[in-house]
Amino acid sequence: HPLCGARLPPAEAGLGYIDEEGRVTVVVAAQWPFDDVHQIAHALGLPEDRVREIVPAIGGAFGGREDMSLQHLVALAAYRTGRPVKLVYSREESIRGHGKRHAYFMRYRTGATRDGRLTGMEIELISDAGAYTSTSIVVMGVSVSVAPGPYEVENLSIVGTTVLTNNTFAMAMRGFGATQVPVAYETQMNKLAEALGMDPVEIRLKNLFREGSIGPTGAPMPPGVGIRETLIAAARAAGWREVDGHWVKPELSPPSAPHKRRGIGVACAYKNVAYSFGFDDKAGAEVTLVLDESGEIERVVVKIGACEVGEGVTTVLAQIAAQVLGVPLERIEVPMPDTAAVPDAGSTSASRQTFVSGNAVRLACEKARQAVQGCRGAGEQRITAYHLFRTQEVRPTTPFDPETGFCQPHVSYGYATQIAEVEVDTETGEVEVVRLIAAHDVGRAINPATIEGQVGGGVHMGLGFALMEHYVQEEGRIQTRNLTEYLIPTLLDMPRQIEPIIVEVPDPVGPFGAKGVGEMTTLPTAPAILAAIHDAVGVWMDELPATPERVLAAIKAREREAKMEVASGT
Incomplete structure (x- = not known):
């Protein structure tokens, strides 16, 4: 489903003026100022050295400032009038006009041996680009390159298709194609574990990448593969233990009321660091x-x-x-x-x-x-x-080979495991995340405080993705026009406990071994919550967001199926 960036500062605001050297100058919150200058200069028919952009430190980008929003407009107004210009969008103008996270349809088929070794996957991905392509092709490229998850899978078929529609255009958003696919590949791993009677931690440890593993595109993973370390750290913090060579799930505290159920779920994920597919970063x-x-x-x-x-x-x-x-x-x-x-x-x-x-x-x-x-x-x-x-x-990267699908897609990766504990109200369908453990491999933690801040923000965004955020259009009309109609988590919706765990498996190319972490903090949150919902009430939520209405409908449907099975004697 499509999502808004929902940045809390003024969504789009900027100044334009002519500076003392006659340059068209824009002051705006941005992510890629030199690319903005290139585009503004092209739009105004000016040399690039006659355009200038100044970027103050303003939080809340999430990919939404990669495409221009109003930079060219304030530049044009200042250029044509010769006077200072200020432009601020209202929240409704921002939501109507700004790009969204791509909605995805995903279909997975997975093969495995009886002892839980993955043997193959067939994956189909379809994304909604909206009316304009923006970065949609590259977003799908990232999705395809990580679609099987951080697992060794010898036999793969992955088909990714991006479709132009009459919806609001989609663009870069935190995770850039690596956010949607963990919902599918981690739900698939949890379903597989249940079908085989295996613990969800144990089945992952059988299949996770190691140093030297071959990735989905046929190239070896770059050094510094830390996914296994994140899973073990998170599982132990959550109470998993090893008994006779097998991992055993912890006993959970009783729910807060008789009509509520508790569950716990685990999810792993990974994403590239830096530009990809041969782009000169x-x-x-x-x-x-x-x-x-x-x-x-x-x-x-x-x-x-x-x-x-x-x-x-x-x-x-x-x-x-x-x-x-x-x-x-x-x-x-x-x-x-x-x-x-x-x-x-x-x-x-x-x-x-x-x-x-x-x-x-x-x-x-x-x-x-x-x-x-x-x-x-x-x-x-x-x-x-x-x-x-x-x-x-x-560490050069290469584009996809159109014949073989082979490429060295990415420079480096960040790895993550999150474990969510939830309480589900069986009378209303409401889901409360009571605890979330987030273990993230950052290579080397240069500033642990900022990493922990990124974890909190990433979990907030992932929780919204899982449970409530949904940009709605009906027959071309936008229904979620502000932050009253487009719901994002408040402090009261956040987990009672967020426990960040910093894992350090250095990348020898990174500064002092450091990798990136900003986007990875969002990736496992939604699938971990979905797994916890299933553990609590036995339903798989295959469509997001898992709103109370949808969760309650799934619980009722499961109860009806159980009654029919009893009645039929099966």
Whole structure:
């Protein structure tokens, strides 16, 4: 089902003016400022050096700022009038006009041996692109590349189709095609475990990727495969234990009322870090060291076009610089992105900024540190170093081969396991998530506090995806026009306990071994909740969101089936 980004700050707001050098200047919350400049310049018929974009640190992007919303409009108005322009969309204007998460139809057939070893999968994926393609083809490419889940499967058939419709167009949204498919592949794994009489943790451990495993597209997985470690950490935290070589599910606390039932569910997931399929992913960083009279580093300025959207990248990049240069964090300055003043660092998307821009900053700082060695005692001075980091130079990716389907799709991956405990009201169908354990392999935790913040935000989005969020159109008319009609979780809807577990299985290419984590925190939440609902009341919710009405209808249908079986003697 389609979803809105539902960013809490003003959904789209921007300023446009002509600066002192005659450049058309846009001030806007964005994810990819240099790409915006390219498009604005093309729209206005101007050289790119006559267009400038400044990006303040404003949280809440979730992919919704990758496509332009109003940048070109304020630029055009300022260019034509020569006067400052401000434009702010209302919430309804934003919901009507902005792209949505792709709705998916997914069909899986899975083969396995009696002891739970996967032997093959047939997978069909169909996505609704809406009226315009935007990033829909690449989103489907990511879906196809991770569609079997983080499991070794020798025989695969995966067909992905993107369909143009008369619905609101779909675009990038947190997870970028890796969010929808875990609902299917993890529900399938849980159904398979039940059919074989196996524990859901145990069947996963039999099949999860290991170092050197071959992925779905025929290429070996990059080093740093941490999925197994996340599952074991989450399972033990939830109370799973090993008895006589088998994993045993924990006993749950009694429900809060006689008409309520408790259940627990597990889900694993993984997603790429950085751009994919041969795209030249790169980031440039310029580092200036200001030395005092004794030649000691007094101040450091890190110029880079990485947009801060609430994920903490500005702090992480400052920490990397401080670590390499051996100076206190408070001496590091990271100015806000301004395309007239900083190098291009690509988009804040694909969970890539720590990995790609972090490496650019790390290597630029190493160059600057080496240059300082010959300047000790030379008095006050400035030393500037620049580095352009390109993933294609250290771990190249390739596009799909149209004949064989083979490719090396991704640079790196982040891995995740979440376990949800729910309480289901059998009289109303209401589902309460009482506890959620989230184990995430981040490679190396440069800033644990921001990782835990990402986990909380990702769980919030995943819970909404599972239980309530739904962008509704009927006969072309939008029914969910604001945040009263389009429901997102409030604090009262969140789990009573969210327990983040940071797992560190380093990627040797990442800065200090770090990977990305921003999108991965959303991926396992929905399938873990669906598995917990089934464990509680015995129904599989194969259509999202699992609203109280749908859950109650499924419970009633199951009760009717049980009565008919009793009546027929089966």
